[in-house]
Amino acid sequence: MPRLLTALCLLALPLAGWAQLPPPVPQPLPPTTGLQQVELQTSMGTIVIALYQTQAPKSTANFLRYVRDGYYDGTVFHRSIPGYLLQGGLYSQQLVARRSYPAVPSEANNGLSNLRGTIAVARGADPNSGTSQFFFNLADNRRLDYVGTQSGLTWGYTVFGKVISGMDVIDRIAALPTHPQGPFAADVPSPLVVINHAQVEGEPSSDAKPAAAH
Numbered sequence: 001m002p003r004l005l006t007a008l009c010l011l012a013l014p015l016a017g018w019a020q021l022p023p024p025v026p027q028p029l030p031p032t033t034g035l036q037q038v039e040l041q042t043s044m045g046t047i048v049i050a051l052y053q054t055q056a057p058k059s060t061a062n063f064l065r066y067v068r069d070g071y072y073d074g075t076v077f078h079r080s081i082p083g084y085l086l087q088g089g090l091y092s093q094q095l096v097a098r099r100s101y102p103a104v105p106s107e108a109n110n111g112l113s114n115l116r117g118t119i120a121v122a123r124g125a126d127p128n129s130g131t132s133q134f135f136f137n138l139a140d141n142r143r144l145d146y147v148g149t150q151s152g153l154t155w156g157y158t159v160f161g162k163v164i165s166g167m168d169v170i171d172r173i174a175a176l177p178t179h180p181q182g183p184f185a186a187d188v189p190s191p192l193v194v195i196n197h198a199q200v201e202g203e204p205s206s207d208a209k210p211a212a213a214h
Helices: 004-013 059-069 166-176
Strands: 036-040 045-051 075-081 087-088 118-121 134-137 159-165 178-181 184-189 194-200
Touching: 036 059, 045 059, 045 166, 059 134, 059 159, 059 194, 087 166, 159 166
Parallel strands: none
Antiparallel strands: 036 045, 036 194, 045 159, 075 087, 075 184, 075 194, 087 134, 118 134, 118 159, 178 184
16 A cells, blocks of 8 residues: 555656646746745755745645644655656655645645746645645746646646745755665655755744654
8 A cells, every 4th residue: 555655646746748738827926025934954955935825825834734843854855857846745764654634625726837946735646635745846847737627637736835045955956866765666866865854934943743654
């Protein structure tokens, strides 16, 4: 069962385009001034994310819950595809999945596009299956935007924030060589890059322990 779940996770973000569908209309991202921010302190540098709480209230509340609970501390970026995405938010340094909270409904139809530097909710085939995992868009991935409710693919992926500092860190992580490791057949960065600590800027650091692994 764990390997089946892993396979589903890997299929969650297809590389195939949506040639049969009308292309999404590009929309500019809202300004980030005054937005709540989250800092990810990784083993390769610090990333700061501004959250679009107005456009994606459920997704940002879910992300903040994991941050405040200390869930992301000690997790790794387990999937890197140069020119496409960098994914993390679930696996320990031993590549064991941590127990997550219940899934949140998709908010992909919020007008936010999967442009370079945005952060989005990773999910399975069900549009409403996103939990703790997220991915950074390394390029303008408009094919991952909401198109319609015809299928899990056309639902797209919920953008809920934007990197305002540390995109160079993300690019360095994405430039690392990748290989098969643990339950993954490919795309695991080498060496593993760890999120040492995540915190909401302006709030005291949480003493909560990360959720237990499965």
